[in-house]
Amino acid sequence: MKHLVIAGGGFAGFWSAMSAVRQATELGKRDMLKITLINRDEYLGLRPRFYEADLRGTRVPLGNWLTPLGIDLVIGEIGSAVPASRHIRLVGGPDISYDQLILATGSRQTYPDSVGPGHLFSADTFEESAALDQHLRALTATGFPTPASRTFVVVGGGLTGLEIVTALPSRLERLAPSIPGFAFHLIERAPEIGLGYAPDARRHIVKRLQHLGITMHTGQDELRHEKDRLILAGNQQLSAKTVIVATGFTASPLAATFRGPRDDLGRLAVDAFLRLPEHPEVLAAGDVSLAKTDPDHYAVMSCQHAMPQGRTAGHNAVRLLFNEDPIPYAQPRYRTCLDLGPGDALVTAGWERRVKTIGPEAKAIKTEILTQWICPPADIVNTLAMAAPVIAS
Ligand SMILES: Cc1cc2nc3c(=O)[nH]c(=O)nc-3n(C[C@H](O)[C@H](O)[C@H](O)COP(=O)(O)OP(=O)(O)OC[C@H]3O[C@@H](n4cnc5c(N)ncnc54)[C@H](O)[C@@H]3O)c2cc1C
The missing domain is CATH 3.50.50.60 (FAD/NAD(P)-binding domain)
Structure with a gap:
C-alpha cells in the first residue's frame, strides 16, 4: 500500500x-x-x-x-x-x-512592520472575517457615536484591498441605514492605485472609488498604527476604530x-x-x-x-x-476578475491586465465565479469529472 x-x-x-x-x-x-x-x-x-x-x-x-x-x-x-x-x-x-x-x-x-497585527482586522481567514463582522455589529449596536467609529480604513490597494473597500459602503448602509457620515479611506504604498493593472483598468478602478466616496491616500510607505489611530505620511492622522489590513x-x-x-x-x-x-x-x-x-x-x-x-x-x-x-x-490564459461593489466589477485579460469587461456584465461573471466556479459541485461524480487536469488554453 x-x-x-x-x-x-x-x-x-x-x-x-x-x-x-x-x-x-x-x-x-x-x-x-x-x-x-x-x-x-x-x-x-x-x-x-x-x-x-x-x-x-x-x-x-x-x-x-x-x-x-x-x-x-x-x-x-x-x-x-x-x-x-x-x-x-x-x-x-x-x-x-x-x-x-x-x-x-x-x-x-502579511503585516507591514509598523502596522499591526494588534487591533487590526483582515479578510484572510474565516475566523478573521467573522471577527470583523462581529466588530461591525458591535459598532452598529452602539449607534456609531464618534467620528472614529464611523471611519473605516483599508490598508493595501491590491486586489483584496480593493474588493474589501468597495464592499464597505453598501455593507454599512445595510447595517445602519439611518446613520449618515460614514467615511472610507484606502491607503496604498505605491504612488498610484491599481499599479498592477493596465491604464484603462486603472482609470476604471479610480473612477469607481471616487464614485463610492472612498478617499485614496497613495505613496504611504511609512504608516504607523496606534490604538484607533493611523498615522500617515506628513503626520496626517486618521482616527478609526476599524482598520482592515490587505497588504499581501x-x-x-x-x-x-x-x-x-x-x-x-x-x-x-x-x-x-x-x-x-x-x-x-x-x-x-x-x-x-x-x-x-x-x-x-x-x-x-x-x-x-x-x-x-x-x-x-x-x-x-x-x-x-x-x-x-x-x-x-x-x-x-490569464484573467482577473475584481469585485468593485454593487453593480460593478472589472474583468481583465492577459498579463498586462487590460479591461475586458466592466459594469453589470463583469459583476455577473464575478458572482458566477464566487458562487459556482470556486465551489466544488455537490455531487461526487461531477466533482471527479471536474478533477481532470485539463487546463483551458
Ligand atoms: C479576501 C480574499 C480575496 C481573494 N480574492 C481572490 C480572487 O478574487 N480571485 C482569486 O483567484 N484568488 C483570490 N484570493 C486568493 C485565493 O483565495 C488564494 O490564492 C487561494 O485560496 C490559494 O489556495 P491554496 O489552496 O493554495 O491555499 P488556501 O486556500 O490558503 O488553503 C490552505 C489550507 O491549508 C490549511 N493549512 C495551512 N497551514 C496549515 C497547517 N500548518 N496545518 C494544517 N493546515 C494548514 C489552511 O487552513 C487551508 O485550509 C483571495 C484571497 C482572500 C483572502
Missing part, C-alpha cells in the same frame, strides 16, 4: 485529493493507495468570499467529498515536515509518514522546511511537474508553489492557479507513486 499525504485542504489540497482519486481509479490502483488529507479545520474555506458581509456558505465541509471517496481526513495543525524521514509532524502528535507528499498549505496575511500574502511557513530556491513571497520553486527539485517525493501546489504557467510567467497567488495546480499535483503524485510518467503543468 502506498501513502499519499496532502498537507492543506484549501483549493490546491482539495483538488489534489479529487484528482488523486480519479487518477488512481483510472490506473486500477485505488485499492493500493491510501490518501490522507490534513487540514487545521474540517472546511474548504472559499477565501475569495471572505470579504462578503454574509459569511454563510463561504466554507464547505471537506468530509462531504472525502468521506464517500475513502480519503482519510485528519484535523490538526501541521507543526513541521521532516523530509529526510518523509513524515509530517502534527502539533501534539502523531507523526504521519508518506511515500509522496503534496504541500498545499497556502498563504497567510506570504507562503505558509511550512515551505521553509524544504530545501530549494524560494521567491520573496516564500514560495517554493517547482519543476514543470510541480515537484520540488531537491525533494522529488514532494509536490507543491497553490499559494505555496512558485510554478511557471508559461515560459514567461509565474503563477500568482490565486484560485485560478491553485485549483489547476492541485488537479495536476494529485494526478502526478499518483502517477509517480506507480512509476508512470507525470504530466507538465501549464496555464497560458
Whole structure:
C-alpha cells in the first residue's frame, strides 16, 4: 500500500485529493493507495468570499467529498515536515509518514512592520472575517457615536484591498441605514492605485472609488498604527476604530522546511511537474508553489492557479507513486476578475491586465465565479469529472 499525504485542504489540497482519486481509479490502483488529507479545520474555506458581509456558505465541509471517496481526513495543525524521514509532524502528535507528499498549505496575511497585527482586522481567514463582522455589529449596536467609529480604513490597494473597500459602503448602509457620515479611506504604498493593472483598468478602478466616496491616500510607505489611530505620511492622522489590513500574502511557513530556491513571497520553486527539485517525493501546489504557467510567467497567488495546480499535483503524485510518467503543468490564459461593489466589477485579460469587461456584465461573471466556479459541485461524480487536469488554453 502506498501513502499519499496532502498537507492543506484549501483549493490546491482539495483538488489534489479529487484528482488523486480519479487518477488512481483510472490506473486500477485505488485499492493500493491510501490518501490522507490534513487540514487545521474540517472546511474548504472559499477565501475569495471572505470579504462578503454574509459569511454563510463561504466554507464547505471537506468530509462531504472525502468521506464517500475513502480519503482519510485528519484535523490538526501541521507543526513541521521532516523530509529526510518523509513524515509530517502534527502539533501534539502523531507523526504521519508518506511515500509522496503534496504541500498545499497556502498563504497567510502579511503585516507591514509598523502596522499591526494588534487591533487590526483582515479578510484572510474565516475566523478573521467573522471577527470583523462581529466588530461591525458591535459598532452598529452602539449607534456609531464618534467620528472614529464611523471611519473605516483599508490598508493595501491590491486586489483584496480593493474588493474589501468597495464592499464597505453598501455593507454599512445595510447595517445602519439611518446613520449618515460614514467615511472610507484606502491607503496604498505605491504612488498610484491599481499599479498592477493596465491604464484603462486603472482609470476604471479610480473612477469607481471616487464614485463610492472612498478617499485614496497613495505613496504611504511609512504608516504607523496606534490604538484607533493611523498615522500617515506628513503626520496626517486618521482616527478609526476599524482598520482592515490587505497588504499581501506570504507562503505558509511550512515551505521553509524544504530545501530549494524560494521567491520573496516564500514560495517554493517547482519543476514543470510541480515537484520540488531537491525533494522529488514532494509536490507543491497553490499559494505555496512558485510554478511557471508559461515560459514567461509565474503563477500568482490565486484560485485560478491553485485549483489547476492541485488537479495536476494529485494526478502526478499518483502517477509517480506507480512509476508512470507525470504530466507538465501549464496555464497560458490569464484573467482577473475584481469585485468593485454593487453593480460593478472589472474583468481583465492577459498579463498586462487590460479591461475586458466592466459594469453589470463583469459583476455577473464575478458572482458566477464566487458562487459556482470556486465551489466544488455537490455531487461526487461531477466533482471527479471536474478533477481532470485539463487546463483551458
Ligand atoms: C479576501 C480574499 C480575496 C481573494 N480574492 C481572490 C480572487 O478574487 N480571485 C482569486 O483567484 N484568488 C483570490 N484570493 C486568493 C485565493 O483565495 C488564494 O490564492 C487561494 O485560496 C490559494 O489556495 P491554496 O489552496 O493554495 O491555499 P488556501 O486556500 O490558503 O488553503 C490552505 C489550507 O491549508 C490549511 N493549512 C495551512 N497551514 C496549515 C497547517 N500548518 N496545518 C494544517 N493546515 C494548514 C489552511 O487552513 C487551508 O485550509 C483571495 C484571497 C482572500 C483572502
